[in-house]
Every structure is written in C-alpha cells, then in structure tokens.
Amino acid sequence: MPNPRIISALALLSTIVAVVVIDYHRGEPVRPVKPIGTPQTIATPLGLPPVPVPADNPVTVETIALGKRLYFDTSLSIDKSVSCATCHDPGHGFAYPGDVSTGVGGKKGTRNAPTIINAAYYTTQFWDGRENTLEKQAEGPVQNPVEMAHSLAGVVARLTNDPSYVTAFERAYAGPVTFDKVEKSLAAYERRVVAGDSPFDRWYFGGDQHAVDKSVKRGYEVFRRVDKGNCASCHAIAEHTALFTDNEFHNIGVGVRNGAPTDLGRYEVTHTDRDRGAFKTPSLRNIAETAPYMHDGSLDTLLQVIDFYEAGGNANPWLDSKIGMLHLTRREKADLVAFLNSLSGEVPSEALPDEILSKH
Incomplete structure (x- = not known):
C-alpha cells in the first residue's frame, strides 16, 4: 500500500515545480508578478469605452513611467539602434512613416508598423493577431x-547592468529585472496611449453640432450606408462608443499578385483556408496622422485608399464578400476624406516625449 506521506510529499513537490518553472527561453524563473506602486486611473475620452486592464497588470504611476522609458530606449535592440518608437513614432501618430518597417542594420520587414494609439482596445495584436495581449506583443x-x-x-542582462533601471524596477515591482516586468511596463505605458474626444466624437456622441462641418456629416453618411461606402460594417460604430474596428480579419485584396496574396496574413496563425490574405481591421482613429496605409504601406493617401475600395480591391479566391465596387461620386469621396480627418484626437501629454511636448 502506498505511503500517504510519500504521496503528499510528491504532490507538494509537483505543485512547487508547476508554480516555479524555469523558462529557459527567457533564462528566468516564471512567477506571477504584480506592480506594487501607486495606482493610476486612466481617463476615458469621449467616444471610447474604459481601457481594458488585466487583473495581473494593474496600471500604476511607476509602471507607466518605466514603460515610457523602455519604449524610447534603443538599448532594447541588439546594436542599440532601434527602439519601439523607431517604428511606432509619436511624431507620426505612433506609426511608421515608411511603407515597411526598418530594423537593425537597415533590415526591412514585410509589413507596415501600425499605430499603437488605442491598441489597448484590440482583442489581438499584430496585423495577423498572433498575440492576444499587449504584454505578449512586446516579445x-x-x-x-x-x-x-x-x-x-539579453535585454534583461543589459537593463540589470544599469543601476537606474534596477532602482526603477524595484520601485515598480520589487525584486530584480525580468522580461515579464519589461513587457508589463511597456503594456502599462501603451494603455496610456489612447485618443478619443475628436471633432467627430464631440459631434456624434457629445451633440455639438458645430464640432464638424457639413462635409464631415455628409461623409459620415457615406461611411455608414450599406449602399455607399459600407465602411462601418468592419470599422464599427456602437451606440455610445466607436472603436472603428470589428476586431476581425478580412481579405480585402491588398498585396495580391497573380490572383493570390503575397502575404498570407492570418492564415499563418490559424492555417484555416478562409484566412489566406486576411488581416486585422485597424481602427481609423487618428488615421490622418498615420500614412501610408494598409498592412504593406502600399497606399500613400486616404483618397488612394478610397479609390482602392472603389475599384473593389484586387480579385482573389479569398476576397471578403463585403468588398465590391462602390460607385462613389467625386464629392462623396471628398466628404469621406473629410470624415476620416475628423477622427483625430489628442494623446495624453504625459504619454508624449519631451521633444514633441516642447513644440506644443
């Protein structure tokens, strides 16, 4: 008959091993960690819902400050040449001003770095949705x-060699630098990078009829009507808020060559045939600041984007059923551009770097 004491001891040992697992990929123990600093409330701008905050990463003054420092620090890259802000530039709507991102050694990626403004509201991260949280996206x-x-x-080792970082992590979390804390801090900062209260919001949700002009109001009708732009079928507007995304993935015919997508997009995550060439619906907030557009940065202006949809995208077997020719007039296109330009709001000043604040 098995010895109950031995069974209990083995059960306890297995529990300890399960809780304190060495993640050799990171080279650090994996333990739940939560911030210990001063709780920070994130204000909710007009037109947006409250920012989702996970239970294991409550936002604090200390983690936001640490995350902001990390975001602009090139030492996160191997040769100390690239920071998060290199590709998600606050001077360009927290997006990348070129077609595809440029990393260490001038190496080119294959996708345009999207804005991080309001990324806190996405249910998945990256164009293909391969991560579910801001925290995991940082890796x-x-x-x-x-x-x-x-x-x-390597990042952990480099930060640990900086006494000022060691102090900052100690204040924010207690204990040594770990990448779990790095990603939690970056996510805390990014949850502060929100923008609402745009002219559109003040008109549509706030009732201020003078917040926008007639062209914007006409453009809104083009945007929402199924027999016109039908934009709202993916870039959703709810009763009291507007994220301008359905958080879904669609093949709209961007990057199609010889009848097939050159980038498989969501398919690389799901391996589901219908996801070939499908990409996440981006929010349209602050879109006037974030050109070029589409996942490959192939369209330079909002009018080019509208003309792309006007033509029904590029045909391929996986083209979304919502994509079709629009037959918009020249004035309707101009009104739609005016509407899109009305969606820009201000990012909180504390989320901006000093060089941008000094220009305001």
Whole structure:
C-alpha cells in the first residue's frame, strides 16, 4: 500500500515545480508578478469605452513611467539602434512613416508598423493577431531578426547592468529585472496611449453640432450606408462608443499578385483556408496622422485608399464578400476624406516625449 506521506510529499513537490518553472527561453524563473506602486486611473475620452486592464497588470504611476522609458530606449535592440518608437513614432501618430518597417542594420520587414494609439482596445495584436495581449506583443519585436534582433535574456542582462533601471524596477515591482516586468511596463505605458474626444466624437456622441462641418456629416453618411461606402460594417460604430474596428480579419485584396496574396496574413496563425490574405481591421482613429496605409504601406493617401475600395480591391479566391465596387461620386469621396480627418484626437501629454511636448 502506498505511503500517504510519500504521496503528499510528491504532490507538494509537483505543485512547487508547476508554480516555479524555469523558462529557459527567457533564462528566468516564471512567477506571477504584480506592480506594487501607486495606482493610476486612466481617463476615458469621449467616444471610447474604459481601457481594458488585466487583473495581473494593474496600471500604476511607476509602471507607466518605466514603460515610457523602455519604449524610447534603443538599448532594447541588439546594436542599440532601434527602439519601439523607431517604428511606432509619436511624431507620426505612433506609426511608421515608411511603407515597411526598418530594423537593425537597415533590415526591412514585410509589413507596415501600425499605430499603437488605442491598441489597448484590440482583442489581438499584430496585423495577423498572433498575440492576444499587449504584454505578449512586446516579445515579438525584441526577438525578430529584422527588428531588434535581441533576446529576452539579453535585454534583461543589459537593463540589470544599469543601476537606474534596477532602482526603477524595484520601485515598480520589487525584486530584480525580468522580461515579464519589461513587457508589463511597456503594456502599462501603451494603455496610456489612447485618443478619443475628436471633432467627430464631440459631434456624434457629445451633440455639438458645430464640432464638424457639413462635409464631415455628409461623409459620415457615406461611411455608414450599406449602399455607399459600407465602411462601418468592419470599422464599427456602437451606440455610445466607436472603436472603428470589428476586431476581425478580412481579405480585402491588398498585396495580391497573380490572383493570390503575397502575404498570407492570418492564415499563418490559424492555417484555416478562409484566412489566406486576411488581416486585422485597424481602427481609423487618428488615421490622418498615420500614412501610408494598409498592412504593406502600399497606399500613400486616404483618397488612394478610397479609390482602392472603389475599384473593389484586387480579385482573389479569398476576397471578403463585403468588398465590391462602390460607385462613389467625386464629392462623396471628398466628404469621406473629410470624415476620416475628423477622427483625430489628442494623446495624453504625459504619454508624449519631451521633444514633441516642447513644440506644443
């Protein structure tokens, strides 16, 4: 008959092993960690819902400050040449001003770096949705050979060698630097990078009839009507808020060559045939600041984007059923551009770097 004491001891040992697992990929123990600093409330701008905050990463003054420092620090990359802000530039709507991102050694990626404004509201991250949280998203660029080309353990070692970082992590979390804390801090900062209260919001949700002109109001009708732009079928507007995304994935015919997508997009995550060439619906907030457009940065202006949809996208077997020729007039296109230009709001000043604040 088995000895009950031995069974209990083995059960306890297995529990300990399960809780304190060495993640050799990171080179650090994996333990739940939560911030210990001063709780920070994130204001909700007009037109947006409250920012989702995970239970294991409550936002604090200290983690936002630490995350902001990390976001602009090129030491996260292997050769200290690339920071998060290199590709998600606050001077360009927290997006990339070129077609596709450029990483260490001038290496080119294959996709345009999207804005991080309101990324906190996405249910998945990256164009293909391969990560579910802002925290996990932070791991990708650090390790990507054409972005930062570093390792998680290498980042931790470099930060640990900086006494000021050691102090900042101690204040924010207690204990040593770990990449779990790095990604939690970056996510905390990014949850502060929100923008609402745009002219559109003040008109549509706030009732201020003078917040926008007649062209914007006409453009809104083009945007929402199924027999016109039908834009709202994917770039959703709810009763009290507007994220301008359905958080879904669609093949709209971008990047199609010889009848097939050159980038498989969501398919690379799901391996489901209908996801070939499908990409996440981006929010349209602050879109006037984030050109070029589409996942490959192939369209330079909002009018070019509208003309692309006007033509029904590029035909391919996986083209979304919502995509079709629009037959918009010249004035309707101009009104639609005016509407899109009305969607820009201000990012909180504390999320901006000093060089941008000094220009305001």
